[in-house]
Amino acid sequence: MSPDALVRMVLFSESLMLVIGVLLLVAHAAWWWWYDRWSAGRVDAVRASLREALAGGDRNPGFTRDFVRLPMRLQIYLLGELAPHLTGVERQSLRRLAQRAGLLAKAERLCRSWFWSRRLFGAKICTLVGHPAGVVLTLLTDRNPSVRAQAIEWALHRPDPAVVEALLGMLGDRDGRCRFAAQDTLVKLGHAAVAPLIGYLATADHDGTLGALEVALTMADARLLAPATALAGAASPAVRARAIALLGALGSAAGVAIVERALDDGAAVVRQSALRALGGLGHWPAASRVAKLVHDPVWDVRRQAALCLRAFGAPGAIFLRQLRNSDDPVASSVARYALDLSAIGATA
Amino acid sequence: MTYALAVAIEALMGPVEAAVLAYFVLINVCYTGLLVAAVFEMRRTRNEAIGINDHIVVGSRLAPTISILAPAYNEEATITSSVQSLLTLDYPNLEVVVIADGCKDQTIDVLKAEFSLVEVHRAYAPRVHTKGVVALYRSVRHANLVVVDKLNGGKADALNVGLNLASGELVCAIDADTLIERGALVRLARPMIIDPEVVATGGTIRPVNAVPTKNGQVLDVTVPRNMLAGVQVVEYLRAFLLGRLGLNRLGGNLIISGAFGLFRREPMLEAGGWLHDTVGEDMELVVRLRRLGYEQGGPSKVIFVPDPTAWTEVPESWGVLGRQRDRWHRGLTDTLWRHRRLIGNPRYGAMGLIVFPYFVLVELLAPVVEALGLVVLAGSLAVGLIDRTFALLFFALAIGIGLILSVATLLLDQAAFMRFKRPRDLAWLVWWSVAENLGYRQMTVYWRLRGLWKYMRGRSDWGAMTRKGFATKPPVSTARPS
Numbered sequence: 138m139s140p141d142a143l144v145r146m147v148l149f150s151e152s153l154m155l156v157i158g159v160l161l162l163v164a165h166a167a168w169w170w171w172y173d174r175w176s177a178g179r180v181d182a183v184r185a186s187l188r189e190a191l192a193g194g195d196r197n198p199g200f201t202r203d204f205v206r207l208p209m210r211l212q213i214y215l216l217g218e219l220a221p222h223l224t225g226v227e228r229q230s231l232r233r234l235a236q237r238a239g240l241l242a243k244a245e246r247l248c249r250s251w252f253w254s255r256r257l258f259g260a261k262i263c264t265l266v267g268h269p270a271g272v273v274l275t276l277l278t279d280r281n282p283s284v285r286a287q288a289i290e291w292a293l294h295r296p297d298p299a300v301v302e303a304l305l306g307m308l309g310d311r312d313g314r315c316r317f318a319a320q321d322t323l324v325k326l327g328h329a330a331v332a333p334l335i336g337y338l339a340t341a342d343h344d345g346t347l348g349a350l351e352v353a354l355t356m357a358d359a360r361l362l363a364p365a366t367a368l369a370g371a372a373s374p375a376v377r378a379r380a381i382a383l384l385g386a387l388g389s390a391a392g393v394a395i396v397e398r399a400l401d402d403g404a405a406v407v408r409q410s411a412l413r414a415l416g417g418l419g420h421w422p423a424a425s426r427v428a429k430l431v432h433d434p435v436w437d438v439r440r441q442a443a444l445c446l447r448a449f450g451a452p453g454a455i456f457l458r459q460l461r462n463s464d465d466p467v468a469s470s471v472a473r474y475a476l477d478l479s480a481i482g483a484t485a
Numbered sequence: 486m487t488y489a490l491a492v493a494i495e496a497l498m499g500p501v502e503a504a505v506l507a508y509f510v511l512i513n514v515c516y517t518g519l520l521v522a523a524v525f526e527m528r529r530t531r532n533e534a535i536g537i538n539d540h541i542v543v544g545s546r547l548a549p550t551i552s553i554l555a556p557a558y559n560e561e562a563t564i565t566s567s568v569q570s571l572l573t574l575d576y577p578n579l580e581v582v583v584i585a586d587g588c589k590d591q592t593i594d595v596l597k598a599e600f601s602l603v604e605v606h607r608a609y610a611p612r613v614h615t616k617g618v619v620a621l622y623r624s625v626r627h628a629n630l631v632v633v634d635k636l637n638g639g640k641a642d643a644l645n646v647g648l649n650l651a652s653g654e655l656v657c658a659i660d661a662d663t664l665i666e667r668g669a670l671v672r673l674a675r676p677m678i679i680d681p682e683v684v685a686t687g688g689t690i691r692p693v694n695a696v697p698t699k700n701g702q703v704l705d706v707t708v709p710r711n712m713l714a715g716v717q718v719v720e721y722l723r724a725f726l727l728g729r730l731g732l733n734r735l736g737g738n739l740i741i742s743g744a745f746g747l748f749r750r751e752p753m754l755e756a757g758g759w760l761h762d763t764v765g766e767d768m769e770l771v772v773r774l775r776r777l778g779y780e781q782g783g784p785s786k787v788i789f790v791p792d793p794t795a796w797t798e799v800p801e802s803w804g805v806l807g808r809q810r811d812r813w814h815r816g817l818t819d820t821l822w823r824h825r826r827l828i829g830n831p832r833y834g835a836m837g838l839i840v841f842p843y844f845v846l847v848e849l850l851a852p853v854v855e856a857l858g859l860v861v862l863a864g865s866l867a868v869g870l871i872d873r874t875f876a877l878l879f880f881a882l883a884i885g886i887g888l889i890l891s892v893a894t895l896l897l898d899q900a901a902f903m904r905f906k907r908p909r910d911l912a913w914l915v916w917w918s919v920a921e922n923l924g925y926r927q928m929t930v931y932w933r934l935r936g937l938w939k940y941m942r943g944r945s946d947w948g949a950m951t952r953k954g955f956a957t958k959p960p961v962s963t964a965r966p967s
Contacts, residue, residue: 144878151885158892159915165899166911173906254532283532290541313679321545355546436610443608467608474608481603481625 374404385414519731552651556643570701587637669793736835765816814936
């Protein structure tokens with residue numbers, strides 16, 4: 138084949154591809170234009186009848202008829218739009234409506250699908266309507282992390298011990314989105330997760346302990362005092378720092394004593410955590426010890442010490458004013474900064 | 486004599502022609518590979534978005550704190566709307582650090598008045614060396630707003646001051662005139678939450694010219710009718726959705742746009758922040774972070790996320806655009822030269838074996854070979870080595886491949902995000918894809934060659950950039966002296 142013929146052939150193929158590309162672009166735009174108009178009216182109608190059904194004790198046959206006619210993505214969209222704002226009776230009504238429309242049975246079927254994207258949709262529907270289907274439990278160990286993360290979010294609707302145990306096990310999941318979702322769900326479960334969390338903290342590995350302490354810190358339940366006290370003496374500075382933060386959040390006399398001792402810890406991250414905890418508690422009797430840390434070799438500790446003094450109010454301000462005239466330029470600088478922040482009432 | 490010259494040219498043209506042709510094939514194979522990779526990657530990122538819902542992150546107390554670093558140089562026209570839009574972003578733990586880089590206009594006064602700023606004593610750990618800080622301000626109304634007034638030191642220096650002052654675990658570097666979509670930060674942070682190995686993420690930048698905005702938010706997406714701005718819409722789409730998305734799958738990215746990028750703060754501080762003595766500080770930083778990650782075993786992945794979008798004003802004058810492209814190419818050349826030992830080095834994995842050679846062969850040398858190709862084509866035509874029809878056909882073929890890539894990128898964008906809803910906007914986009922081949926592309930070759938030449942002569946100036954601003958205020962000059 139001559140070069141001329143080859144170029145002509147390639148050019149012809151290119152033209153063909155270009156025409157197909159432009160046609161696809163036009164077809165997609167035309168489809169979207171049609172779909173947008175087609176769905177807009179229906180979605181509005183279903184949204185109105187859904188609101189009506191929820192307000193009128195879920196007796197609205199029109200809703201079921203209109204709802205089942207919508208594509209699944211739009212059904213999920215509508216539920217996703219409304220569900221987070223519903224609680225109690227309204228949420229139960231929503232679940233009954235979804236059941237009547239056949240959506241719950243469909244969701245359970247989807248959860249058993251071979252395709253992960255369908256399992257994901259199934260779990261998503263169950264999460265949105267708060268359907269405690271047993272099949273979603275099996276998705277907590279799904280091989281696909283997106284599905285696992287969705288199942289974790291669903292677990293909020295089924296706070297039994299087995300589920301909480303499974304969630305705790307996922308604090309060390311190899312996928313970050315699952316770890317994050319597990320932490321978030323445990324925090325939202327609150328009271329139901331505290332006892333298993335205490336048990337978990339006694340046996341977990343390093344990463345699991347860090348994740349669990351993060352959850353515990355957000356919960357700040359008094360029952361967590363014992364594990365926090367135990368972990369305040371852990372070998373890992375990161376674990377010690379979080380345990381000290383937790384003790385600060387719990388705020389008992391015994392806990393505060395441990396936090397005060399942590400001001401002398403060899404790891405800067407622990408000293409910083411102790412300062413933040415004491416500041417949060419407003420434990421002004423520790424002001425003189427905190428003031429010494431404004432001369433700490435680590436800058437972040439100095440800054441935190443100044444902010445801690447600021448948080449103590451008037452007793453801390455006395456120390457800060459003294460430190461403002463210190464010979465140590467860094468101590469003087471952070472003290473001035475903390476005093477300026479006090480003047481404008483800003484948080485740092 | 487004429488015959489002898491023709492023979493000599495013919496002898497010279499043969500191998501050069503073959504080399505240019507081989508390069509032409511290589512570059513298009515690379516682009517096709519990127520396109521295929523981008524399609525798979527788009528699917529993956531869309532699925533990932535379903536797996537961890539935005540509302541979980543937004544509603545979570547466990548989300549990592551993000552400090553937005555917004556350097557500003559003479560931005561009085563746009564600073565208020567920019568900061569307002571930053572303060573209203575959908576993210577639970579957010580800090581906004583505005584760094585006024587020795588502004589000569591009223592930027593600081595505008596900020597003081599609009600956000601009730603009060604000066605506080607400047608105390609921070611200077612972990613990265615920077616030029617002096619003149620004053621530090623905090624807002625009485627917005628507890629999470631910090632404003633720094635500093636001596637002029639250029640964008641890199643301003644960002645480094647912000648890095649020193651930031652308290653977030655993650656820092657987001659933006660240009661002060663960039664508009665970020667409300668939900669963009671959550672989506673940009675998602676890969677960081679999922680994978681601790683990710684050191685930086687970047688989002689898509691789209692031109693805001695001709696797009697209506699209100700209170701720092703985009704109201705409607707339209708395509709500019711101005712040729713330069715319109716062509717750049719297509720060009721940006723191709724660069725982000727084809728180039729960077731494709732590279733995600735083929736060994737990771739080397740560039741996170743300076744206008745919108747998220748980084749882990751601690752590795753940044755350890756790496757020494759942004760370099761002052763380069764015009765390509767955003768690319769240089771990413772390469773250095775990845776390199777250190779490989780060498781010291783820290784996080785080294787750099788991910789481009791297609792759905793979070795930031796909007797920025799692109800030049801509408803040939804002069805300004807030329808200076809911008811010339812600077813970009815100098816930055817690229819400088820970064821590749823500084824880190825030249827990575828090329829083909831298996832120690833740096835796919836970055837050394839695939840991404841770096843791609844950047845050298847395709848991104849750096851493309852203008853040289855393209856210019857050489859044009860010279861060879863003209864020379865061959867002059868001495869009758871190839872006939873005119875063949876030359877025209879070949880030229881059309883080269884343009885056709887570019888067009889196919891542009892249309893494929895538009896399809897990918899529309900299928901994934903459906904940003905352009907009006908058929909006439911699509912028609913304009915297709916037209917701009919065609920029009921960019923008629924002069925614009927050839928000019929970019931010239932500007933990039935000029936950048937390469939300037940780099941070899943040791944020039945490192947930024948060039949002036951004129952912006953209109955999003956508000957209805959008169960244009961201001963935002964030239965960066967250093």
